[in-house]
Amino acid sequence: xxxxxxxxxxxxxxxxxxxxxxxxxxxxxxxxxxxxxxxxxxxxxxxxxxxxxxxxxxxxxxxxxxxxxxxxxxxxxxxxxxxxxxxxxxxxxxxxxxxxxxxxxxxxxxxxxxxxxxxxxxxxxxxxxxxxxxxxxxxxxxxxxxxxxxxxxxxxxxxxxxxxxxxxxxxxxxxxxxxxxxxxxxxxxxxxxxxxxxxxxxxxxxxxxxxxxxxxxxxxxxxxxxxxxxxxxxxxxxxxxxxxxxxxxxxxxxxxxxxxxxxxxxxxxxxxxxxxxxxxxxxxxxxxxxxxxxxxxxxxxxxxxxxxxxxxxxxxxxxxxxxxxxxxxxxxxxxxxxxxxxxxxxxxxxxxxxxxxxxxxxxxxxxxxxxxxxxxxxxxxxxxxxxx
Amino acid sequence: xxxxxxxxxxxxxxxxxxxxxxxxxxxxxxxxxxxxxxxxxxxxxxxxxxxxxxxxxxxxxxxxxxxxxxxxxxxxxxxxxxxxxxxxxxxxxxxxxxxxxxxxxxxxxxxxxxxxxxxxxxxxxxxxxxxxxxxxxxxxxxxxxxxxxxxxxxxxxxxxxxxxxxxxxxxxxxxxxxxxxxxxxxxxxxxxxxxxxxxxxxxxxxxxxxxxxxxxxxxxxxxxxxxxxxxxxxxxxxxxxxxxxxxxxxxxxxxxxxxxxxxxxxxxxxxxxxxxxxxxxxxxxxx
Ligand SMILES: Cc1cc2nc3c(=O)[nH]c(=O)nc-3n(C[C@H](O)[C@H](O)[C@H](O)COP(=O)(O)OP(=O)(O)OC[C@H]3O[C@@H](n4cnc5c(N)ncnc54)[C@H](O)[C@@H]3O)c2cc1C
Ligand code: SF4
Ligand code: SF4
Ligand code: FES
Numbered sequence: 001x002x003x004x005x006x007x008x009x010x011x012x013x014x015x016x017x018x019x020x021x022x023x024x025x026x027x028x029x030x031x032x033x034x035x036x037x038x039x040x041x042x043x044x045x046x047x048x049x050x051x052x053x054x055x056x057x058x059x060x061x062x063x064x065x066x067x068x069x070x071x072x073x074x075x076x077x078x079x080x081x082x083x084x085x086x087x088x089x090x091x092x093x094x095x096x097x098x099x100x101x102x103x104x105x106x107x108x109x110x111x112x113x114x115x116x117x118x119x120x121x122x123x124x125x126x127x128x129x130x131x132x133x134x135x136x137x138x139x140x141x142x143x144x145x146x147x148x149x150x151x152x153x154x155x156x157x158x159x160x161x162x163x164x165x166x167x168x169x170x171x172x173x174x175x176x177x178x179x180x181x182x183x184x185x186x187x188x189x190x191x192x193x194x195x196x197x198x199x200x201x202x203x204x205x206x207x208x209x210x211x212x213x214x215x216x217x218x219x220x221x222x223x224x225x226x227x228x229x230x231x232x233x234x235x236x237x238x239x240x241x242x243x244x245x246x247x248x249x250x251x252x253x254x255x256x257x258x259x260x261x262x263x264x265x266x267x268x269x270x271x272x273x274x275x276x277x278x279x280x281x282x283x284x285x286x287x288x289x290x291x292x293x294x295x296x297x298x299x300x301x302x303x304x305x306x307x308x309x310x311x312x313x314x315x316x317x318x319x320x321x322x323x324x325x326x327x328x329x330x331x332x333x334x335x336x337x338x339x340x341x342x343x344x345x346x347x348x349x350x351x352x353x354x355x356x357x358x359x360x361x362x363x364x365x366x367x368x369x370x371x372x373x374x375x376x377x378x379x380x381x382x383x384x385x386x387x388x
Numbered sequence: 389x390x391x392x393x394x395x396x397x398x399x400x401x402x403x404x405x406x407x408x409x410x411x412x413x414x415x416x417x418x419x420x421x422x423x424x425x426x427x428x429x430x431x432x433x434x435x436x437x438x439x440x441x442x443x444x445x446x447x448x449x450x451x452x453x454x455x456x457x458x459x460x461x462x463x464x465x466x467x468x469x470x471x472x473x474x475x476x477x478x479x480x481x482x483x484x485x486x487x488x489x490x491x492x493x494x495x496x497x498x499x500x501x502x503x504x505x506x507x508x509x510x511x512x513x514x515x516x517x518x519x520x521x522x523x524x525x526x527x528x529x530x531x532x533x534x535x536x537x538x539x540x541x542x543x544x545x546x547x548x549x550x551x552x553x554x555x556x557x558x559x560x561x562x563x564x565x566x567x568x569x570x571x572x573x574x575x576x577x578x579x580x581x582x583x584x585x586x587x588x589x590x591x592x593x594x595x596x597x598x599x600x601x602x603x604x605x606x607x608x609x610x611x612x613x614x615x616x617x618x619x620x621x622x623x624x625x626x627x628x629x630x631x632x633x634x635x636x637x638x639x640x641x642x643x644x645x646x647x648x649x650x651x652x653x654x655x656x657x658x659x660x661x662x663x664x665x666x667x668x669x670x671x672x673x674x675x
Contacts, residue, residue: 037394106407108449115490116449120407127394152656153641156404163398267650270672297645300638304450311450315406318638318645325646327636329475339674346650354651 017217020238021231026084026213027058029168030131032228038129038166041097043090048076050090052097055131062087069176069254069365072374082211085132085204088176089364093137093293094130098161099144102316105157105300109310116311123157127164132202135187136179136364138169139195140293146356147296166221167198173245177254178365180378184257186362189246192218200225203242214238255368257378258385259349259359265384266350270342274383279338281373288367288375289319289344294352294360297325320344345380405641408447408492409434411468413485419471420551423518424483425459428468428491435465436493440525441500441632441660445640446470447492448481455637455655456482457522458496462529468493471521471553497640498659501526501630506602510538512594514615516545516587516607520553522632522659523606531565541568541594545587545607549573549580568595587611591618598623604660606632613670616663626664633658633666650675 021029033040034056042055045062055061066079067087079086103123108116133141145162148155169190172179181187186194190201199222205212214234217223289295299318304311318325320343326333334340352360361377368376415427430436436444438458447453460469474483485491503511503526511530515523530537542561546552552571561567570590572583583590587607603619605612612631619629635647635654647654649669652661669675 105404115410116492117410118408118449118492120404129394148643151642153405153643155643156406159398164395166394270675296643298638298643299646300453300644302450302452308450320645320648325636328634333635334674336674343648343675347648351648351651355653 013217013219013223015216016233017223017226018234019215019226019229019231020234021213021215021229023058023211025229025231028229028231029215029225030055030058032225033129033131033166036129036225037127039126040129040131042131043085043087045076049074050076050087051092052094052130058084061085061132066174067176069178069369070374071178071368071376072371074369081206083173083204083206085170085202086174088172088174088179089134089137089366091291091366091370093140093364093366094133095140095144095293097128097130098141098165099148099155099158099296102314103157105313105315107310107312110308118313120156121312123160126161127166128161129166129168131168132170133167133190133198134170134172134364135190135195136181136184136362137293138167138190138198139184139186139362140364141167142194142196143294143356143358143360143362144296145196146358147294166225167196168200168202169198169218171201171203171242171246172249173204175249175252175254176365176369178368179253179363180255180257180365181363182250182253182256183259184359184361184363188249190218198222203245205238205241205245207241212238212241214242255363255365255376255378257349257361257363257381262359262381263350263353265388266346269384269388270346272384272387274380274387275338275342277383278341278375278380279336281375282337282341283373284321284323284337284340285372286319286321287370287372289321290317291366291370292348293364293366294348294362295319299324320347345377348377349381405494406639408445408453408494410490411493413487413489413491414467416485416487419553422475422483423471423473423551423553425469425471426482426485426491427460428470428493429466430468430493431490436468436496437465438462438496438525439500440503440529441522442496442498443522443640443659444468444470444493444495444497445637446472446482447494448478448485449490449492451481452478453492453494453638454478454482455640457632457659459521459524462525463532471518471524473518495640498655499657499661501604501632501660503529506530507533507536508538508600510540510596510601512541512543512596512601512603512619514543514587514603514605514607516611517547517551518553519606519608519611519632520544523604524554524557526604527561527567531561531567534565538600539568539596540566541596542570543587543590543594544569544571545574545590545611546571547574549577570594586614588614588618591615591622599625601628603629605629609634609670616667620663626667627662629663630660631663631666632660
C-alpha cells in the first residue's frame with residue numbers, strides 16, 4: 001500500500017512572514033524555487049490557450065493576456081494592461097502535471113523461457129513547483145488527492161509526482177463568463193485548509209503605483225522560500241488591495257449553480273425528460289471529461305513491439321462518454337448518449353458526494369466553454385430544479 | 389541545483405497494486421465446450437489468501453486483463469483456481485491457456501459472500517451458468533463447517549445438461565454434506581431426467597426459515613433480479629439476499645471509474661452486495 005504523501009503543512013506560519021515583491025521579486029521567486037531543486041511550472045500561452053509549462057523567466061508567463069469564455073467558446077485576448085495572471089483559466093488545470101493523460105504502468109521483458117516479467121515503471125519526474133494554481137483547481141487537486149491517494153488503494157505514480165510538490169496558488173482577479181466557483185464554495189481566493197494544501201498564496205496587484213505581488217506564506221516551506229526571496233514585509237495596504245481584488249471577482253462570476261439538495265434531486269430525476277432533451281444536443285465527444293480537473297476515469301492499453309520481445313501496459317485517460325466505458329460482453333450498460341450524460345452529471349454533482357464527501361464539480365466552467373454544443377451544466381441543473 | 393532540499397523519502401514507491409504477480413498454470417480441465425478451470429501457483433511462492441466471492445484481475449500477457457472470480461477452495465491458499473468461460477479475446481486466451489503458461493494476477497479484490505455471517509442460519513445458494521464458479525468457494529467453506537449452518541440448498545440453472553459445471557462435485561455436496569441440490573436446464577436432451585426451465589422455478593422447492601435465511605445469488609443480472617424478487621416474495625429481507633454484480637473493470641481497486649453504479653464502485657464496495665442496496669439501481673435502465 002502506498003502512503004498518502006500529501007500532508008497539510010499550514011502549521012507554524014505567521015502573517016509577519018508574508019512579503020510583497022515587484023516584477024524582479026517574482027523572477028527571484030522562480031529562481032529560488034529552481035535553485036531548491038524544483039522543476040518550475042507555470043501558465044504559458046500554448047495553442048491558443050493557457051497551459052502549464054516550464055517557466056524560467058517572468059516573460060515566459062502570459063504577460064498581458066486575458067481570456068473570454070462562453071458556452072462553446074474560448075478565446076485568448078490581449079489585455080490593455082500587463083497583468084500576468086489576468087486570465088481566468090485554460091483548457092487544462094494542473095491535473096496533467098500529476099496525472100498525465102497517458103503513462104506507462106509497467107514494462108515486461110521476456111526471460112530465457114520466453115515468459116513476460118513485468119517490472120514497474122519508475123516515474124521520478126519533478127518534484128514540481130507549480131506557480132499560478134487557481135483556487136478552483138486547488139480544490140480539484142484536493143479532490144484528486146482524496147480519490148487517488150486517500151482511499152484503500154493509491155495510484156502509485158500520482159503519489160510520487162504529488163510528493164514534495166510546491167504549490168503557489170493565485171487569487172483570481174478577472175473571472176470568465178463561465179466561472180461559478182463562488183456558488184461551489186471553491187474560490188476565487190485560495191484559503192488555507194480548503195482544497196489541496198499550498199505553500200504560497202499570491203495576489204497580483206497592478207495600479208498607478210506599479211506592479212506588486214502579495215505573497216502570503218501557508219506552509220513552513222513557504223516561509224523559508226519567502227525568506228530567500230526577500231522583498232518587503234507585506235503591509236496593510238497590500239492586504240486590503242488584495243482583498244478588494246477578490247471581492248470584485250466575487251461580484252463578476254458569470255454563472256451560479258444552486259447546490260442545495262442537488263444530489264437528491266439528481267437521484268430522483270433519473271427519468272426526467274431533461275436527459276432526452278440534452279442528448280439531442282450532446283455529441284458524446286468527451287471534451288467535458290477531458291478538460292474537467294476532477295475526472296479521473298482511466299483505461300489500460302497494451303503495447304507490444306513487433307517482434308513481441310517486450311510489451312508495456314499504459315494507463316490512459318478515459319471518459320464515461322465513450323461507448324466502451326461500460327461495456328460488458330454482449331453490449332454496453334450505457335448504450336445511449338442520454339444514459340452517458342446522466343452518468344456524467346449525476347456523478348459530478350451527486351454520487352461524488354456519497355463517494356468522496358464533496359461535489360465533483362469545482363465550478364471552473366471548462367466543460368461549458370469547451371463543449372462544442374455549448375451545453376451548460378448549471379443550466380441543465382436549473383432545468384431539473386424547475387421540473388421538480 | 390539543490391534537489392536534497394526539495395525531495396523527501398515520500399518519492400519511493402514500495403508497492404504498486406497495478407503491477408501483476410506472475411503465476412504459472414499447473415493444471416487445466418476442460419469443464420464444458422466453452423469453459424475451463426485453471427490451477428495456478430505463484431512464481432514468487434507467496435500464498436494468495438482470499439475470501440469466497442473475491443476476484444482477481446487476471447491477465448493474458450499481451451492480450452488483456454479481465455476480472456475473474458476465484459473458484460477454488462478458500463482453505464488452500466497455495467493454489468489459485470479460476471473457472472473461465474470463453475466469450476471474447478481475453479477470456480479465450482485464459483480459457484485455452486496450457487499447463488506451463490504464465491498469467492499475470494492482481495488481487496484478490498473486493499467484498500465477497502461473507503459466508504461466516506450466515507452461521508446459524510439457513511443458506512440458499514442460487515447459481516446461473518458460469519455463476520456457479522464464484523459460488524463454489526462459498527459452498528466449500530460451508531461444507532467445511534457444515535454443522536454451523538441450518539438447511540443448505542443449492543439451486544443451479546444451466547443452459548443444457550452438457551453445460552453443467554462441477555458435475556462430479558454436485559452429488560458429493562449432496563451426499564456427504566447434506567446440501568439439497570436442485571439442478572434445472574433451459575433446454576433438455578435425451579440424457580436429462582431433471583427439471584427444465586428457469587432457476588427461479590425451483591424457488592418453491594426450497595425449505596428454509598425466511599426470517600433466518602441468507603440467499604447468495606450469482607448469474608446474469610436479469611436472473612438475479614427475478615431470483616431476488618422470488619425470495620422477497622417468500623419473506624426474506626432484501627439485506628439477506630446477496631448478489632454478485634458484474635461491471636466493466638479496468639483496475640479492480642477503485643481507481644479507474646469503470647465499474648461505477650451510481651455511488652457504488654462495484655470492484656471495492658462489491659462485487660457482492662446486499663440486494664437492498666442495489667435493487668432500485670438495477671431496475672433503472674442503463675444506470
Ligand atoms: C467481479 C467479476 C467476476 C467475474 N468472474 C468470472 C468468472 O469467474 N468466470 C468467467 O468466465 N467470467 C467472469 N467474469 C466475466 C469476465 O470478466 C468477462 O467474461 C470478460 O471480461 C470478457 O472479456 P473478453 O475480452 O473475453 O470479452 P469481450 O466481449 O471481447 O470483452 C471486451 C472487454 O470488455 C470487458 N468485459 C466484457 N464482458 C465483461 C464482463 N462480463 N464483466 C466485466 N468486464 C467485461 C473486458 O474488459 C473485456 O476485455 C467476471 C466479471 C466480473 C466483473
Ligand atoms: S464539471 Fe465542468 S465546471 Fe465542474 S469542475 Fe468539471 S469542468 Fe469544471
Ligand atoms: S464517470 Fe464520467 S464524470 Fe465520473 S469521473 Fe469518470 S469520466 Fe468523469
Ligand atoms: S474496476 Fe476500476 S474503479 Fe472499479
